[in-house]
């Protein structure tokens with residue numbers, strides 16, 4: 269079995285999780301014998317190995333360096349950064365950036381992502397609002413709100429432009445979530461029933477955001 273970090277606490281059951289650094293964390297009751305913990309981990313071995321591997325194949329982005337081939341997310345796909353003799357930023361199988369913009373690449377990329385986010389999210393909000401038979405007062409983009417989206421009591425919608433880095437299905441979930449608030453201004457069962465109706469796998473999409481938030485940086 270891999271090395272793991274054992275945290276004993278006043279609890280009645282044992283659980284195992286993998287943190288963002290790929291470490292195995294085991295929570296166990298204070299007096300649970302070690303052989304029992306090891307047996308539990310042995311039973312979970314397959315799951316643990318898969319989870320650790322997944323964490324390592326998606327290393328956390330700590331700091332950008334803007335080097336050739338550095339990975340950037342767009343609509344859920346990873347693109348290697350490439351500098352070349354271009355007129356403007358474009359997306360092919362790479363994220364192409366004009367060499368002459370290299371000295372302010374972060375600013376330029378941010379502007380490009382914001383522009384793309386506004387186009388795509390506006391289009392999807394309109395599409396889903398019509399499908400859900402609802403309306404909204406205004407649509408804004410921001411990066412300051414801690415949530416991925418928000419909806420005020422008078423139905424003003426706001427989204428983080430960084431969402432454009434997520435897969436379309438995940439973006440759609442966030443949009444549907446906020447549009448559902450124009451109908452139900454709460455998180456009641458009735459609210460979640462609306463969300464589920466328009467995005468049945470919403471739990472998976474929520475999870476994607478939790479897992480990948482660290483990679484959604486420019």
Ligand SMILES: [Zn+2]
Nearest residue numbers: 445449454455
């Ligand atoms: Zn909500």
